[in-house]
Amino acid sequence: MRVDVCAICIFFVCSFATDAPPAPAQSRHTSVVTIAVSPSGDDAGEGTVEHPFRTLERAQRAVREMNNDHDVVVRLAHGVYRIDHPIIFHAADGGRNGHTVTWSMAARGAQPVVSGGLAVGGWCLWNA
Numbered sequence: 001m002r003v004d005v006c007a008i009c010i011f012f013v014c015s016f017a018t019d020a021p022p023a024p025a026q027s028r029h030t031s032v033v034t035i036a037v038s039p040s041g042d043d044a045g046e047g048t049v050e051h052p053f054r055t056l057e058r059a060q061r062a063v064r065e066m067n068n069d070h071d072v073v074v075r076l077a078h079g080v081y082r083i084d085h086p087i088i089f090h091a092a093d094g095g096r097n098g099h100t101v102t103w104s105m106a107a108r109g110a111q112p113v114v115s116g117g118l119a120v121g122g123w124c125l126w127n128a
Contacts, residue, residue, distance in 0.1 A: 033070045035062050036106065039079035049106075052077065056087055056114065068096045074103045076112035083116050
């Protein structure tokens with residue numbers, strides 16, 4: 001009899017667990033927009049994998065256009081992204097209305113590097 005009671009309890013627990021409404025974050029059906037960026041891209045492109053943007057600033061503008069209605073993922077391809085001034089992120093660059101914005105590497109093993117460094121030339125060996 002004890003086994004039957006346990007089996008019935010497990011049945012009811014499983015039934016209620018599967019009939020429970022999803023959490024609010026899961027109940028919201030949202031499409032995810034992916035923005036692709038590559039050092040060999042073009043800011044006049046569409047920001048797709050086939051036609052990625054070139055700069056982080058262009059991707060940032062695209063995020064601001066979409067983050068109000070969609071979750072956004074910005075994928076940075078392997079390579080060096082040269083910048084000559086700081087990139088400043090504001091609240092408008094994050095997820096809005098419950099959406100998220102994620103910046104990440106495009107592929108496993110990709111190594112995107114954001115660099116504000118300058119090449120220094122004209123070195124000569126001293127005290128050789």
